[in-house]
Amino acid sequence: MNRLELARIEINRVDKEIAKLFEERMKAVEEVINFKIENNLDILDSSRENEVIKRNKKLIEEKKYEKYYVDLITNMMRISKNYQKEIVDKYSKGE
Template identity: 35%
Template sequence: MERHEELRNEIDRIDRQLMKLFEERMNITREIADYKRANNIPVLDQAREDKVIEKNVTYLKDHTLDKYAREFTKRLMELSRTRQSEALNNKVTKTC
């Protein structure tokens, strides 16, 4: 059971890092929404999203994870689009 607890602790450490990065990304998403509002740019740019997904997959060392990385990136961008849409509709307050 000791090894199991060590592995869980590693997951917890990684999750903390992920949440920090997630927060950073979502704060930038808010800034992108402001830019899109000012320049009358739509939230969704499917070509850009497709490129980001494929680019992110290339960062993997273990390509047995490709489909999971694609799905992770796709969902992350869905959340970013939702945040942008909320910001464009003034439902989100600016972050510090």
């Protein structure tokens, strides 16, 4: 196998782990939105988002990747908010 094939195998392995962790994260998002519904809280919590970005970007050891990781986290939070909105909409319709 050449370096390209080995790198792609590694990417596939990491992607599989990311998929599993993504599902875990979305299950936690369900718990968050259920709490927000029960307590009449808004989906958006800007201070929490800023805290998540600030805290998590410190986890990146290779600083050349930091801005890309912030982009990833920001997109995951966007996805989470969209999912929360979908749940709220279904709840509002009594589904």
